Amino acid sequence: MLEQYKKEYSQSVNQYIVVDLDGNILESDNVIFPDVVGKNLSDIHPFFESVHSALLEPNKRHIFSCIHLTNPENQTIITDIIVKTFDGKQPPLVAILDLTTHYDNYQTTAQVRNESVINSQILELKNEYLQEKEAFKNAFIANFSHELRDPLTGILTFSDILKKTHLNDEQLNYLRVIDSSSTYLKQLIEDILDISKIEAGKLDLVISPFNIKQLLEDIQSVFAIKAQQKGLELITNFNDNLPEIVGGDALRLRQVLSNLLENAIKFTEEGTVTFNASLNQIRAQKASIHFQVKDTGIGIPEDKLEDIFTSFTQLNNSQAYKGAGLGLAIAKHLVSLTHSRISVDSTVGEGSTFSTNINFILDKNQVLKSKKKDVLTPPKSNRKFSILLVEDSEITQLSILKILASRGNYFLDIVTKGEDVIPRIENSEFDLILMDIKLPNSYGDEITKLIRKMPEREHKKIPVIALTARVMKDDLKRYKKAGINDVIQKPFDENTLVSKIEEYLK
Amino acid sequence: MKISKKIVLIGHFGVGKSSLIRRFVENTFTEDYKVTIGVHILKKEVTLPKSNDDITLVIWDLEGNDDITNTRPSYLIGTNGFLYVFDMTRPATYQSLENDLDYIKDRYPNIPLKIIGNKKDLVTNDFIKQNKDVFGRFVDFYTSAKSGTNVDDVFTNLAEAVIKEAKK
Missing domain, CATH: 1.10.287.130 (Signal transduction histidine kinase, dimerisation/phosphotransfer (DHp) domain)
Known part of the structure; x- marks a missing residue:
């Protein structure tokens, strides 16, 4: 019975072939390759041409896995092939095991795996x-x-x-x-x-207390003039219940609101620009303030509403509207740093409304520290201060020279090369050093490190203020680490330069 | 008398080994990537241009492997020549090139080996120059299975080397 079942259900697709040492077939069943007795193994498939050498080694068992052969029906079958050799006169045995179904499944898995690996490598390269x-x-x-x-x-x-x-x-x-x-x-x-x-992900908000009402009024006064110059009316509605002192980044808030107002005035030829600010809510020592800038300008088509926040995008490229198309992109990113977003409603020919809600820290105990001085006053003493300017740009040298000369209480000494700085400090007494960062063959922060290592205590303590355009977060960290006390960003104006110098000469 | 020699192509998966063989044997190319599992064996008779010898190349197309030490030793029994193929567009396929070559040369010291930078159609000459530290040191042929560039030359050059080695 067992033999009968085996005949009925066994799907054995193995072929056993007995060969001599030259690969001539002595005996074989006919399961896969029929009628092969008398032929040579290499007549079955080129695979066997390359395994003749295996027949010559006695007492070996070689297994060749996953070999693709072509059967007499010209179909590809995937097999494991075992070559077994014996001692003495016993002829070698070649077993061909048809495992096509098994390997087909493996093929599918391997295909998915390899494609996935290759695609991820390509993505990595693109990245x-x-x-x-x-x-x-x-x-x-x-x-x-x-x-x-x-x-x-x-x-x-x-x-x-x-x-x-x-x-x-x-x-x-x-x-x-x-x-x-x-x-x-x-x-x-x-x-x-x-x-x-x-x-580059290098812009962080600087949170400090400021008077938001004052800031809104400042913005209002600037843009009322701009609107008037274009024959527009700026309407402002600032709710009375707005808090006075809040914690936030005043500089960036001013930038966001200015960009929205600039944009509104730019694209409005007649009518009004309305600037609203109202308190949404106060919760957990935080005030949510709603800002809205509404214009009666040209409006934005609905399908372009997302594009307007993309860098260097201006929907209207006519010469009438100058600009690099960065204002709204910057505003959007800055607002996103506060975990908020700017929304826009617009109708072509009627105007646009930009709105955002921004959270501010609210702490009644915070006192506004007014750092900025609008009126420059020279240091109180009549003493003249000696300043060393390390700067290779003749234009900047001349600018600083003119500014400080007009103040009348500074001596300015100038060096243009990094290697001249230490000898000059050793031979003179300076109250402050203005240090360009990118000098020929050297960097201002590296020179400052050398100054801080000088043996004389008074040299080590000279305030160093960097003059540079490089003010990314990483740059500022590097300057601080080098011992630079402060930074004046180029281009600077007279007020900025003098007030910063005076801050360190008090 | 016709001579038959076993040539084995090795390298990472997806580098174009099967495509090179298909281009050489059948003069065809397809963009469709079908993973090779195990081994495909094809053969082609060539007449070597220098020696005028007729030779049958039995070409073993091994499944790609990112670790050469995982190559089944039985596949390499009786090998007369190696082609090591990498994909110039994917650094992962040539990052271990030097080690892989040492591995082959150590185990099969007298067997001719040619190194192929494939997919030349996808890179510029400038790219090849920029990577001369790797490519310049090792590569024998820059090929494109897609365009056929240098494909015949690779096989005939290796066959010449195999015959030369056999005559030693």
Whole structure:
């Protein structure tokens, strides 16, 4: 009975072949390759041409797994092949085991696995490529903006100086053009740097207490003039219940609201721009404030509402609307740092409304610390201060020289090369050092490290203020670690330079 | 008398071993990637241009493996020549090139071995120059199974080396 069952149900597809040492087939069953007796193994398939040598080694058992053969019906079968050799006169045995079904399943699994590995390797490469491209772009922007900042500092400084000379009306008009162009250029560079910082994930909010009502009024006064110049009316509604002092990043809030208002005025030819601020709620020492900027401008098509927040995107590319298309992108990113978002409703031809809710820390015990001085006053003593300027740019040297000379209480000494700094300090007494960071063949932070290692105590303690365009988070950390006390970002104006110097000379 | 020699192609999966063989034997190419499991064996008769010898190449297309030490030794019995293939677009396929070559040369010291950087159609000459530290040191042929670049030359060159070795 067993034999009968085996005949009926066994799907044995194994073929056993007895061969001589040359591979000539002596005996065989006919399961896979029929009628092979008298032929040579190599007539069955090229596989066997390469295993003749295995027949010559006595007492060996070679297993060849997963060998693809072609059967007489010209179908591919996947087999394991065993070659067994014996001692003496006993001829070798070749067993062909057809495991096609088993290996077909394995094939499917291997296909999925390999494709997945290859795809992930390709993705990884693409990612690396994109990161390299991104790093190159950021480095390019940082270097390029740095190169722009020195000449821009010169233009801004000398425009200011020129204003104080005797100019006729025509000259004053020309100067206003220079002034507004360079201010616009400065804003563009700052926007590009901000976007580059945001994209590199290097822009963090700086939280400190500030008077939000005062900030809103400041913004209102700036944009009321801008709106008026374009024949528009700026309507403001600031709720009385807004808190006065809040904790947040005043600089970035001003930037967000200014960008929204700038955008509204730019794209509105007639009518009004409305600027609203109201308190949503106060909860857990946090105030949620709703800001809204509404215009009666050209509006945005519905399918373009997402695009307007993309860098370097301007829907209307006509010459009437200048700009790099960065303002809204920056505003969106800055708001996202507060875990909020900007929403927009718009109707083409009727206008747009931009809204956002931003949370601020609310602590009634916080006292507003007013750091900024609008009016510059020289240090109280009549003493003259000696300042060492380490700077290779002649424009910046001249700008600083003119600014400090106009104050009348500074001696300025200038070195242009890093290697001259230490000898100059050893031979003179300085109250403060203004240090450019990128010098020929050296870096200001490295030089500062050497200053901090100087043996004389008074040398070690000289305040060092960096003059640089490189103010990414990593840069600032590096400067601090090197012993640099503070940073003045290029391009700077007279107020910034003098107030920072005075802060360290008190 | 016709000579038959066993050539084995090894390398990571997806580097184009099967495609190179298909291009050489059948002069065809497909973009569809089908994983090779186990071994496919094909043969082709060639006449070597230098010696005018007729030779049958029995070409073993081994399944790709990212660790050469996992290659089944039985597959390599009776090998007369090796082609080590990597994909120039995927560093993972040539990161262990030097070690893999040492492994082969250590175990099969007298067997001719040629190293192939495949998928030349996907890289520029500048890319090859930029990677000369790896490619320049080891690679014998830059091939493209897709365009056929250097494919015949690889096999005939290896066959010449195999015959030369056999005559020693």
